[in-house]
């Protein structure tokens with residue numbers, strides 16, 4: 035009986051996650067963005083940084099998920115974490131920071147683009 039209940043709970047939880055994810059993509063479409071990691075793209079939040087966040091971070095750091103109480107949905111939220119050095123610390127997996135994304139590191143060119151964005155003064 036116990037096992038059955040946990041199984042049902044697991045299925046319901048997975049189901050809800052699925053719905054949330056579908057709805058999130060509807061609410062925040064990638065605007066036809068294809069993550070080619072093109073370093074020649076104009077390097078500002080709207081053209082590059084936002085898409086890296088949407089593709090790699092937002093599943094755990096949206097307004098409603100908020101893992102570690104970190105939200106990376108808007109320009110000012112991302113800028114705030116970048117300005118303290120935390121953003122590059124986590125994506126470069128430096129000691130003293132939680133490595134992010136937890137499982138697989140960003141591609142080198144994504145990391146370089148984030149660094150360029152910061153070096154350029156984090157334009158919106």
Ligand code: HEC
Nearest residue numbers: 090091094101102104115120121124125131132134135136
């Ligand atoms: C699979 C879920 C998941 C993904 C994807 C993810 N994170 Fe996290 N993140 C977490 C969790 C969980 C924590 C809290 C870790 C802790 O406090 O132990 C966290 C914490 C953080 C923190 C605070 C780190 C610290 O040292 O306190 C930052 C900044 C962060 N994430 C940024 C990012 C960025 C940027 C990305 C995308 C490149 C990302 N995360 C992708 C789950 C995720």
